[in-house]
Amino acid sequence: MNIKKNLTEIITEIELDRLLAEKKSPTVKFGxxxxxxxxxxxxxxxxxxxxxxxxxxxxxxxxxxxFTARIGDPSGRTKTREPLSADEVEKxxxxxxxQVFKILDAARTEDLxxxxxxxxxxxTEILKLTSLWTVARMLERDDFSLRYKDEKPIAISExxxxxxxxxxxxxxxxxxxxxxxxxxxxLLLGRTIQSAFGKKPQVVVTMPLLEGxxxxxxxxxxxxxxxxxxxxxxxxxxxxxxxxxxxMIRYYGLLTDEDEKEIEKKIESGELHPMKxxxxxxxxxxxxxxxxxxxxxxxxxxxxxxxxQEIGEEDAPEYLIDKPIGIIDLIxxxxxxxxxxxxxxxxxxxxVSIDGERIKNLDCFISKTGILKVGKRRFLRVKFA
Numbered sequence: 366m367n368i369k370k371n372l373t374e375i376i377t378e379i380e381l382d383r384l385l386a387e388k389k390s391p392t393v394k395f396g397x398x399x400x401x402x403x404x405x406x407x408x409x410x411x412x413x414x415x416x417x418x419x420x421x422x423x424x425x426x427x428x429x430x431x432f433t434a435r436i437g438d439p440s441g442r443t444k445t446r447e448p449l450s451a452d453e454v455e456k457x458x459x460x461x462x463x464q465v466f467k468i469l470d471a472a473r474t475e476d477l478x479x480x481x482x483x484x485x486x487x488x489t490e491i492l493k494l495t496s497l498w499t500v501a502r503m504l505e506r507d508d509f510s511l512r513y514k515d516e517k518p519i520a521i522s523e524x525x526x527x528x529x530x531x532x533x534x535x536x537x538x539x540x541x542x543x544x545x546x547x548x549x550x551x552l553l554l555g556r557t558i559q560s561a562f563g564k565k566p567q568v569v570v571t572m573p574l575l576e577g578x579x580x581x582x583x584x585x586x587x588x589x590x591x592x593x594x595x596x597x598x599x600x601x602x603x604x605x606x607x608x609x610x611x612x613m614i615r616y617y618g619l620l621t622d623e624d625e626k627e628i629e630k631k632i633e634s635g636e637l638h639p640m641k642x643x644x645x646x647x648x649x650x651x652x653x654x655x656x657x658x659x660x661x662x663x664x665x666x667x668x669x670x671x672x673x674q675e676i677g678e679e680d681a682p683e684y685l686i687d688k689p690i691g692i693i694d695l696i697x698x699x700x701x702x703x704x705x706x707x708x709x710x711x712x713x714x715x716x717v718s719i720d721g722e723r724i725k726n727l728d729c730f731i732s733k734t735g736i737l738k739v740g741k742r743r744f745l746r747v748k749f750a
C-alpha cells in the first residue's frame with residue numbers, strides 16, 4: 366500500500382515519515398461542512414485515503430462542521446456564502462455519517478460535531494484566537510486578495526472560518542490533517558494555531574480536486590457537475606459514461622485502484638477500446654455504492670439505449686469532449702463504430718452528419734456542441750466543454 370499515492374503535497378514529508386514510524390496509531394483529522402446533503406465522488410478521494418490510513422492503524426477523527434457550516438468556508442469563493450440555518454445544517458448532517466461509512470470503517474472512526482466545543486467558546490477565548498493571526502496575513506490568501514482588489518465585500522466572519530477550523534485541530538490534537546488542495550491555507554493555519562496553544566503542529570496532507578462531469582470546474586453540487594454516491598445505480602453509471610476520454614483517465618487514477626498509465630497505454634495501442642474502458646470505469650465505481658446486480662442492470666440499460674443502434678435524437682446520450690477532436694476518432698471513441706476503418710467507410714458513404722450537415726471531409730475536426738448522426742438511427746449529443 367502506497368500511502369503517498371495521489372497526494373498533492375505533504376508538509377512536511379520528513380515529519381510524516383517520522384510520525385508513521387514512531388506512532389502506531391496517529392490521529393488523522395478530516396472535516397466536512399454539511400452545506401449540502403450529498404457526498405459526491407470528489408469527497409471519496411480523501412475518504413479512500415483515510416481508509417488507507419485506517420488500514421495502517423491510524424485513528425480517524427471525522428469532524429462534521431455543523432458550527433463552521435453556519436459561516437461557510439471561503440476557500441475558492443468569489444463572494445460571501447449565504448449563511449445556512451441551524452435546521453438546514455442539521456438536516457444535511459443527518460445523512461453524512463451514513464454516507465461516509467460506506468468507505469470508512471465505522472468501528473475505527475470517531476465522528477464529532479465541532480459545535481460541541483465551538484459553541485461554548487466565550488468572547489475572551491475568541492479574542493485570544495483572533496489575536497494569533499493578522500489581517501495582512503489573511504489577505505495573502507488568494508481568494509481574499511482577489512476579492513479585496515476587485516473591491517468585493519469580505520465579511521469578518523469569513524476571517525474567523527480558518528481560525529475556527531484550525532482550533533478544531535487543537536481540540537482533537539491532530540497529528541495529521543488531510544484536505545483538498547484548495548484547503549492548504551486552512552490546514553497550514555492549523556499548524557500555527559496548534560503551536561500557539563503549545564501543541565505539536567500537525568502534518569498537512571493535501572489531495573487533488575476532482576473535476577466534475579463538465580471537465581472544467583471542481584466537482585460540486587453548486588456547479589451541477591457532481592455524481593453523488595447515494596444516487597441510483599443507473600444515474601451514477603450514465604453520468605460516468607458521459608465524461609470525456611481524458612477525464613476518464615483521471616477518474617481511473619483518482620477513484621480506482623487501477624494504474625491509469627496502463628489503461629492509457631492500452632487505449633493508445635488499440636488493445637482496449639475507449640468506450641469499453643469507460644464502461645469498465647462506470648461499472649467499477651457503481652459497484653462501490655450499489656450491489657453488483659444493480660450495477661449490471663445499469664450497464665445493460667445503458668447498452669440498450671446507446672449501443673444497439675436504435676437511438677432517436679431525443680434520447681441521444683451526451684458525450685463530452687474537452688478539446689477539438691477528429692471526426693473519425695470521435696465516432697470510434699464514442700463506440701459508434703467498431704474500428705476507425707469502419708468510421709472512415711461510414712463518412713465516405715455519406716452516413717455521418719452533425720446538426721443535419723453531412724460530413725464529407727475525413728480530416729474534419731469537431732470543436733463545438735452538436736447532434737452527431739451516424740447511419741439512420743444512431744445519435745450522439747456532442748458537448749464541447
